[in-house]
Amino acid sequence: MEVSPATASAVSKETSAATKSLTQNFDDFLLMLITQLRYQDPLNPTDATQFTDQLVQFSQLEQQIAQTSKVEDLIALHQAAESVGAVNLLGKTVEVESDLTLLEDGEATISYHLPEGVVNATVAILDSSGSFVTSFKVSTDAGRQNVVWDGKNTQDILQDDGPYTVVVSAVDADNETVDDIPVFFSGTADAVWQSEGQTFVTVGPLEIPLQRILSVFALKTPPTA
Numbered sequence: 001m002e003v004s005p006a007t008a009s010a011v012s013k014e015t016s017a018a019t020k021s022l023t024q025n026f027d028d029f030l031l032m033l034i035t036q037l038r039y040q041d042p043l044n045p046t047d048a049t050q051f052t053d054q055l056v057q058f059s060q061l062e063q064q065i066a067q068t069s070k071v072e073d074l075i076a077l078h079q080a081a082e083s084v085g086a087v088n089l090l091g092k093t094v095e096v097e098s099d100l101t102l103l104e105d106g107e108a109t110i111s112y113h114l115p116e117g118v119v120n121a122t123v124a125i126l127d128s129s130g131s132f133v134t135s136f137k138v139s140t141d142a143g144r145q146n147v148v149w150d151g152k153n154t155q156d157i158l159q160d161d162g163p164y165t166v167v168v169s170a171v172d173a174d175n176e177t178v179d180d181i182p183v184f185f186s187g188t189a190d191a192v193w194q195s196e197g198q199t200f201v202t203v204g205p206l207e208i209p210l211q212r213i214l215s216v217f218a219l220k221t222p223p224t225a
Helices: 005-039 048-087
Strands: 093-097 100-103 108-114 118-126 132-137 143-149 162-172 183-188 191-195 198-203 206-209 213-217
Touching: 100 108, 100 183, 108 118, 108 162, 118 143, 183 198
Parallel strands: none
Antiparallel strands: 093 183, 093 213, 100 162, 108 143, 108 183, 118 132, 118 162, 191 198, 198 206
């Protein structure tokens, strides 16, 4: 099974809970066994077979605790290796499928992918509160397309740098809406950090889970496809 950051975090929490439960059971079992030996009737001692079964249970419980601890160690090693590997992304351009774009120095590159048959396509820009900023017509060519937004709203006023939401809408020759148009975001990775077992890559003000990264480029701008 492939261990992703999300599953590693979930498994880590489960194994921690399991270890706590097993340890408590182990302590309770040991206390019960000692108490039984201490207060058994000398004239009617514990049956040897029963006592042996109890020792077997004691040994099995001890092994479960050891195995659970090893799983936690493996998860910790996986997370550490993941963080070390993610450091190699620093300074490189990373790309994810996301409806966000980052306006920097009055310019934002928007990347999207259109299927065949589109006859009309529009990009709309929304601010962080979801309010409409502007919209403009874009190429209807099939495949990967890049377009640059000049950072201005419908009144030709330059907007503040920061993250904005991109909505790409399109229709085909029958004037039917084309659904599920993927939009991509790319930017330079400038920080790597972990939280609750997940590794994140920071691109400007955006925090991207490592498993969502689709591609990595040495260049600042990914090539068109």
